[in-house]
Amino acid sequence: MPTTHTPPRTAAGTPYPRRWAAAAVMMVAALMDLLDVTIVNVAIPSIGRDLGASESALQWIVSAYLLGFAATLIVAGHLGDRYGRKALFLAGTAGFGLASLACGAAQSPGQLVAARAVQGVTAALLVPQVLGSFRTLFQGKERGAAFGMYGAVAGFASAVGLLLGGVLTDADLFGWGWRSVFLVNLPVAAATLVAGAVLVPATRERSAGRPDVLGGLVLAAALVAVVLPLVQGHANGWPLWGWGCLAAGVAALAALGVAEGRRRSRTVVPLLPARAFGLPAFSVGVLVQLLFSVGMQGFFLVFAVWLQGGEGYTPMQAGLVTVAFSVGGFVTAPAADGLAVRYGRLVLGAGALLMAGGFAWVWAAVEGSGPEHTGAWPLVPGLLVAGAGLGLLVVPLVNVVLSAVPGDLAGGASGIFSTAQQFGGALGAAVVGTVFFERLGSGADGFTEALGAAMPWVVGAFVLCAALCGALPRRATHPS
Numbered sequence: 001m002p003t004t005h006t007p008p009r010t011a012a013g014t015p016y017p018r019r020w021a022a023a024a025v026m027m028v029a030a031l032m033d034l035l036d037v038t039i040v041n042v043a044i045p046s047i048g049r050d051l052g053a054s055e056s057a058l059q060w061i062v063s064a065y066l067l068g069f070a071a072t073l074i075v076a077g078h079l080g081d082r083y084g085r086k087a088l089f090l091a092g093t094a095g096f097g098l099a100s101l102a103c104g105a106a107q108s109p110g111q112l113v114a115a116r117a118v119q120g121v122t123a124a125l126l127v128p129q130v131l132g133s134f135r136t137l138f139q140g141k142e143r144g145a146a147f148g149m150y151g152a153v154a155g156f157a158s159a160v161g162l163l164l165g166g167v168l169t170d171a172d173l174f175g176w177g178w179r180s181v182f183l184v185n186l187p188v189a190a191a192t193l194v195a196g197a198v199l200v201p202a203t204r205e206r207s208a209g210r211p212d213v214l215g216g217l218v219l220a221a222a223l224v225a226v227v228l229p230l231v232q233g234h235a236n237g238w239p240l241w242g243w244g245c246l247a248a249g250v251a252a253l254a255a256l257g258v259a260e261g262r263r264r265s266r267t268v269v270p271l272l273p274a275r276a277f278g279l280p281a282f283s284v285g286v287l288v289q290l291l292f293s294v295g296m297q298g299f300f301l302v303f304a305v306w307l308q309g310g311e312g313y314t315p316m317q318a319g320l321v322t323v324a325f326s327v328g329g330f331v332t333a334p335a336a337d338g339l340a341v342r343y344g345r346l347v348l349g350a351g352a353l354l355m356a357g358g359f360a361w362v363w364a365a366v367e368g369s370g371p372e373h374t375g376a377w378p379l380v381p382g383l384l385v386a387g388a389g390l391g392l393l394v395v396p397l398v399n400v401v402l403s404a405v406p407g408d409l410a411g412g413a414s415g416i417f418s419t420a421q422q423f424g425g426a427l428g429a430a431v432v433g434t435v436f437f438e439r440l441g442s443g444a445d446g447f448t449e450a451l452g453a454a455m456p457w458v459v460g461a462f463v464l465c466a467a468l469c470g471a472l473p474r475r476a477t478h479p480s
Helices: 019-051 055-083 085-105 109-137 140-171 177-183 185-199 213-232 240-262 280-310 315-343 345-368 380-394 397-402 407-439 443-471
Strands: none
Touching: 019 055, 019 085, 019 109, 019 140, 019 177, 019 185, 019 280, 019 315, 055 085, 055 109, 055 213, 055 280, 055 407, 085 109, 085 177, 085 185, 109 140, 109 407, 140 177, 140 315, 177 185, 213 240, 213 407, 280 315, 280 345, 280 380, 280 397, 280 407, 280 443, 315 345, 315 380, 315 397, 345 380, 345 397, 345 443, 397 407, 407 443
């Protein structure tokens, strides 16, 4: 069923006058989520020591947030479209603040993992309302500028998150240590909640269908069923129930896709748009997005543990090393969309190969150091190259893929991409983290051997991304 926007306007028919102030408020709220995806990674070793967390618990601290986000995102977007975005935005912001407080106050790994899952769910409530409101509040060039602002802030958050996590953990403000990476959200959430209630207008879609809540619950259960045995398998000796759980999760995802494809109701919005998945370019693009996230989240989880546990870096020093990766991304990201319009999939394939090559450089530098400490400088060239590949692969990926998707499916297709990104990150923390911790012995040599065992999975994910890019469209749509 087609939907139509209900842009807020004054009595004179002019656009909402405080739309840019509202956009700034919503971007600050979204920034909390964008930072929390990476800010925790550098603090993971400190969290493990302080709470006595097991290796699987460390993986869950990362994965629980991403799974909560992935499982809720699509339904939350449809709920905002149908019932109003402002209410869900404010609820998500308040919930995120309270969940952050619970994270900062956690006294056990289980409490922290549960709070992280709630954080992910509440982040998924607020983020789609930001993007949906931008589509409604802005038209023409202003809309492009608003989404450009979102992209710039997202890039900034990814770059700053790892460094900020190290700075806050090392600073030990008020004796909070790693808890600061969560508690810093409290004043931001409180201020955003007040400003949002005043400045953000109520918007929705006039003809939005009813969200498929039951399908959303099945999706959530299936995603957890896939990740659970991968994280817990090592600690439990890879029992038979784990393989059964994994098979059930995959089967549930397949069954959900079939059921969505056969749906004939015009009042319920499909959770997984079957028409989009029928397009090879879209299906391949989702797989590229998922594999990219597997490699990214998997690498930065084990890299942070290796730097601090094996090389003796402080959290802030570990964050500083990763700045090289962010610099590489900032170099290529501004030109990526323009290049993709001209060269399409070739740009994405080159980006994936650069990421594979950059991380292979890091792997070789670690292996080449032998029993000696590697040091930061041998790692920098590889991180720079991998970051440059990130800008070429991720920035234009959705644009290239959506060039093959009908316009009426673009919104739902974008939601699937975001879900694949979050789920891929959870898979990466589970798979790469499990390989790393299985090989982890004692002392620096043990950490280096463990990283060496994990890196083929990281590099392989990006090599496979590069191969799959050959099935993507030849050109992207124009950025306008």
